[in-house]
Amino acid sequence: MPTYNLNINGQSYPVTVANGEMPLLWVLRDHLGMTGTKYGCGIEVCGACTVLVNGQPERSCDMSVQEASGRKIMTVEGLATDPQGKLAQAAWVEHQVPQCGYCQSGMLMSTVGAMKAGHRGGEIAGELGNVCVCGTYARIKDAIKTL
C-alpha cells in the first residue's frame, strides 16, 4: 500500500492508503480524523469539502491523495493560525453566520482563498459558489463586507 506525505496546516502527516486515487476528503476525515472538512455531494458541486491547496480553494472530494501529496494543504482546523483565516472566523462569529453549520467549513475556506487571491469585501461574494441549504447567505454577505 502506498504511503503519501501530506503537509496539512503546516504539519507533516504520512498516510498509508490502499489506493492513491482516494480523494483527499476521505483521507482527511477517515484516516487522519480531521473531520472539519465535510462531505456534501462528491461531485464538486456543493463546496462543503473545500480546502486550500497551495493557497487556492480546491474541492477535496475530487483531488486524489497522490495529487495532494507534496502540496501545502490548509483545512478549517488550520484557520485559527492563519492571518486571513482568523479574520474570517471572527467575522463569521461577529455576524452570527452559521445555522446548522455544516457547509461553513467550506464557505470559510472559499472565503479565505478569495482573500489570499487579493479579493476584498464584496468582491469575495463572486468567488463563493458554495451551497448553504439553511440559507445563511444574507449574513455571509454582511460578514464578507468587513474582510
Next chain:
Amino acid sequence: MQNSNTSVAPRKVGRRGFIGGTAAALMVPFAITLGGRTAQAVVPGSGIVGAYVKIDSSNIVTVVLGSTEMGQGILTGLAQLVAEELNLNWDQVRAEHAPASTASPNPYGNPLFGAQLTGGSTSTRGWYAPLRMAAAIARETLIAAANKKFGGTWSLGQGGTLVNGGQTANFADVVKVAARMKPPTSATLATTTRFIGKRMNRLDIPAKVDGSAVFGIDVQVPGMKFGAVCHCPTIGGTVKTMPAGRSGVTLVNLGKAVGVIADDTWTAMQVARSITNSVIWTLPTDLDAVDSTALAANAKALTESTTVATFVAVDVGSPKIGAKQKSIDVTYELPFLAHATMEVMNCTASVTADSVEIWVPTQGQQFITGLASTLTGVPAANITVHTTFLGGGLGRKFETDYVAQAINMSKAAGVPVKLTWSREQDFGNDFYRPYAQIRVKAALNNKGKLSDLIYRNVSASINVQRGYSSSNNPEDTGALSGAVDLPYTIPSRRVEFIPLVPCDIPLGYWRSVGESYNTFAVECAIDEMATLAGADPLQFRKDMLSGPNGNTRAMGVLKAVEKLSNWSSPPGNGTARGVAFMSGFGSYIAMVAEVSKSSSGKLTIGKMFCAIDCGVAVNPGSIEAQIQGGITHGMSATLWGQMTFIKGKPQTQNFNTYPMLKLGQMPTIGIKIVNSDAAPGGVGETGVPCVAPSIANAWAKLTGNRQRSLPFYPGTRMGEM
C-alpha cells in the same frame, strides 16, 4: 479561537486519540421537579440521575435539552430562559443534548406532546413556560440549600452566585446540598429581561467556524469501521440475492439495501456503487404507484371526480358557484420534493451482545431506543443514544431508516460501524414532500367580496401511507394544515381532502409540512380573487380580517409588511410586488416579494420583505436567521425544486440537477418582528410557506401570467438562473 462553547456528546475519539471536544468536568447532577412530571431521568448506562440543569465545580451551568439543534439555534434560545431565571452570566452557560430517555413520562419529551422529538416549530412553544419554571425551581432550591448550609437568609446574586449581606457563595458551593433537598413544586418567574428578547450570541457558533463541532458524520469511536449502502435503484425493491464480500469488505443484507463495511468511507461507497448491478432485486409489482406521471394523472382525475368519497374538514354556509358570479375554477400543482440536508443520512452504532450505543443526528430520539432493542434484543436500559449536531434536519431526520441500517450493520460485523450514505443514495431514498393537486373554486358576491370557496386537496398522504388513518376516514390534519384554520372571513367554505392512493413513493415531513402546499394554493387563489374583484390584493386580505371577528395579530403583520415594503408606492417600471399571508405554528407571518424579468424573460426576485408576529421573541437574531433561511429554502423550491420518478426510479441523484439558491442569487431581505407579548410561536417552519405564493402573486401582477404549478423552472441545473 475559543473552543466549543456547547458540550455535545460524543467527544471525538480519533485514531490519534482525543481531538477537540471540551475537557470532561465533574457534572453534579441536579434533579428538579417540573410541574407534575418527574424531572429525574436516569442517564442510560451511567447510573446517574440527570435533569435539565447541571452545575459543575467551576460554576459552569449546563442546560440539558430534549430539543435537537439542527441550525435553528434552539440550544441557545432555551439556555437563555435558564440564564434569565438563574441570573447567570452568558459565558458560564453551556447547553447539551439530552440522552434519549425511556422514562415515562419522558422528562425530555416536548411538553406540547410528550415525546422526545423536534419538529413542527414546537421547541420554544413547548418549553418556554416549563423550562423557565424548572429553572426558577432550581434557583429557589439553591437558595434554600444556602440557607441550610450556611444559615441566614440568602438570595440570588448574578453570575451563578448567592448572597447574604456581605457574604457570597457560588452555586457550586451548595449544589450537593441542593441535590438532596426536596425542591418546591413551583416558584415565581424572573421579571428581568437580561436574556429573553436579547440577541445573545449562539453557543454553538464558535465550534461551527473552527471545525470542532461534531455532526453525526464526524463521530469517531475506537475500532470503528466505515459503512455505505446500496439501495435498490427502484423504490420499494428488496434484496433477492447479493454477492459475497471480499477481503476487507463485508456485505450485509439490509432488506431494501445492501450494507457495505470497509476500512474507510470512500472504499465502502465505491463498493456500494459497483454492486448495484450484481445484486438481484425483487421489484415492486405496482410500478405506477411509484411513477410521478401516473400519479399526476390519477390526481387530476380525483380533482374532477364527482363520485369519490372525500374527507370534509370544513363545511360552512353551503358554498356554491353561481353562473352569474365572478368566479375561478383552477388547480394548483406542487411536486414531490427532497430534503437534501447538507449532511447526508448517517449513524454510528456499536452493538455488542449486551449493549448498544448509538451516535446519531436525529430529530426523533423517542423512536430510537425501542428500535434498537427490537433489532438487537438488548434491553432498553443497556441502550445509549447520543444526539450529535445535525447538518440540517428539515424533517428528514425524524426517520429511523438509516439508524436501523447502522444498528444491523454493527450487529452483523461485530464492530462499531459508522454508516454514511452517498449523496446519490440520499436523494434516491428520501421520504419526499407529498405531491399535491389542489382544485379551488371560488366566487365573489355582488359587493366584490370573496363569498364562496370550495377547496379540494388531492395529495399523497403521509398519514394514509403510514397507516395513521384508515382509508375510509382519512382525516389528515397534516395534508390540510394551512387550509382549515384561516383567519379570513369567508361566509361559505368547504375544505375537502382526497388521499392520492395508491402511492408508494415514500412520504415524509418537509420543512413547513402541509402549509408548504396549502398556503400556496390558498394565497394564490385569494390573489386571483382580488384580481377578479379589481381590488388591491393586500387591502383585499385586510378587508377579510376586519369586522367584529377581526384578527388583530393577522392584521398586524399585514400592516407591518405593507409599511416595510413601501407597498403604497409603485415599485418602479418593470417591477411588481406580490403579497402572501399565513397563520400557523403559533405565529402570524406576511411576506411581500418584489420581482422583475431578466433580459431572457425569466423571473428575478430582487427583494423579499417579511413581517412576523411569533409572540415573545426570545432571540430576535435567531428568528431573523430562521426567516432568512426560510426565504432561501422557499425560493429554491419555488424556482427549481422537484423530484420526479419513472417506474420507481428517482430522476434526481445529486445537487447538479437539484439546484439550491446560491449567494449571488440572493435577494435583499427586510424583516420586521412585530412586538408581541403573546406566548411564543414557532419560527423554523414559519418562514417557508409565504415565499412561493408571494412570488407567484408578484409574477402574475408583473406579467399577467398566473403560475399555478411549481416549480417555475423544472429541469434547471445547479448554478443556472
